Amino acid sequence: MQRPLAATVLTAVVLSLAACTTPPDADTRAPTAPRGVTAQSGSATSVHVMWSASADDRGIAAYEVHQQGRKVKEVPATTLMTDVEALAPGTPYAFTVLARDAAGNRSPHSASVPVTTLAAQAEDRTAPTRPTHLNGKATGPRTVTLAWRPAKDDTAVTAYDVYQADTRIHTVSGTATRATVTTLRPGTIYTFTVRARDAAENSSPDSTPLDLTTPGGRIPTSTAPTNLTATAERGAVKLTWAPPKADGAPIKEHQLHLNGRLATTIVWGATPPAGRATYTFTVQDPPGTRYSVKLRARLPDGTWGAFSAQRSVVTR
Known part of the structure; x- marks a missing residue:
C-alpha cells in the first residue's frame, strides 16, 4: 500500500524539528574531575575536605562532595574546601568530589579518599592556647x-x-x-x-x-587607610587609623564597612584632623558581640581608594 503524501511530509517535518531540539551553541561538555582531593579529620565528628579546581570550557558553577555515593555538601565554584559534620566518632568514611557547570553537566567523580574520624574523647572543655x-x-x-x-x-x-x-x-x-x-x-x-x-x-x-x-590590582593599595585599630568600649567601638597620603591633599571622607556592609560615611566638614584619625560609634548589640570593621577613603579626585586591612572586635 502506498503511503499518503501528506503523512510523508508530516513525518519529515517532525523528524526535522526533532533534529533541531538541541541548539547549536548548547553546552554538553562536562567539566574535568577534581584532582588532589584530601580528607582530614579535625575532630571526632567532622572531616575537612579539600580539592584542586576543575576545568570547563564555560566555567564551573559548583562542586558537590559525596560520601560513599551520597551528596553531603555543595559549595560554589569559588570554594575549594568544606567541612562535613555530624559524623560518628572513630568511623571510616570515603569521600569524592565532582564539578558541575551552569548547564548541569557533571564531571566524573574524583578518586575516592578514605578517612577515619578521631575517637571520641572524655568531656573536654579546655581550649588550646593561641598560635x-x-x-x-x-x-x-x-x-x-x-x-x-x-x-x-x-x-x-x-x-x-x-x-x-x-x-x-x-x-x-x-x-x-x-x-x-x-x-x-x-x-x-x-x-x-x-x-x-x-x-x-x-x-x-x-x-x-x-x-x-597581594601584588597587582587596578586600585593601588597605597590609597588604603593604614594602621587601623578597633577598641571595644562600653556600648561603643573606637577606631583610629592613618588616612592615605594623596599628594598632600586632605582626606575629608571615609566609608565605614561593618561586617562586610557599608554602615556609615565619616565626613569632616572642615579641615580633617592632622595625623591619626579617630571615630567612635555606638553599638546596640549585647556584650560579647563580634564585629569586623574596615575603611576606605574618598580620594581628592572623587574616587574611592583601596580598603584598609580588616579588624575584629568583641563588644563589652
Whole structure:
C-alpha cells in the first residue's frame, strides 16, 4: 500500500524539528574531575575536605562532595574546601568530589579518599592556647604562605584553622605549622588569623592578626587607610587609623564597612584632623558581640581608594 503524501511530509517535518531540539551553541561538555582531593579529620565528628579546581570550557558553577555515593555538601565554584559534620566518632568514611557547570553537566567523580574520624574523647572543655608568631608573605597575585608556632592543649591539637576576615578559609592538621592560601585577588589587603582546635571542637583564641597585600590590582593599595585599630568600649567601638597620603591633599571622607556592609560615611566638614584619625560609634548589640570593621577613603579626585586591612572586635 502506498503511503499518503501528506503523512510523508508530516513525518519529515517532525523528524526535522526533532533534529533541531538541541541548539547549536548548547553546552554538553562536562567539566574535568577534581584532582588532589584530601580528607582530614579535625575532630571526632567532622572531616575537612579539600580539592584542586576543575576545568570547563564555560566555567564551573559548583562542586558537590559525596560520601560513599551520597551528596553531603555543595559549595560554589569559588570554594575549594568544606567541612562535613555530624559524623560518628572513630568511623571510616570515603569521600569524592565532582564539578558541575551552569548547564548541569557533571564531571566524573574524583578518586575516592578514605578517612577515619578521631575517637571520641572524655568531656573536654579546655581550649588550646593561641598560635603565636604568625608570619607570612604574598608569593603571587593570588597566593600567600603563612607560618606560626604551635599551640598547646591538655589532650592534643588536632587542627589549625586559618581565618580571613573572620571567615574560615583553610584547615591543616594539628601537626602542621604552615599553610598556603590560594584563589585570592590581586592588589588586595588581607588580614589573616589562625586558631588551634582539639578533638572536642574547642578552639583557641585568635592569633595576632597578620596583614598581607597581594601584588597587582587596578586600585593601588597605597590609597588604603593604614594602621587601623578597633577598641571595644562600653556600648561603643573606637577606631583610629592613618588616612592615605594623596599628594598632600586632605582626606575629608571615609566609608565605614561593618561586617562586610557599608554602615556609615565619616565626613569632616572642615579641615580633617592632622595625623591619626579617630571615630567612635555606638553599638546596640549585647556584650560579647563580634564585629569586623574596615575603611576606605574618598580620594581628592572623587574616587574611592583601596580598603584598609580588616579588624575584629568583641563588644563589652
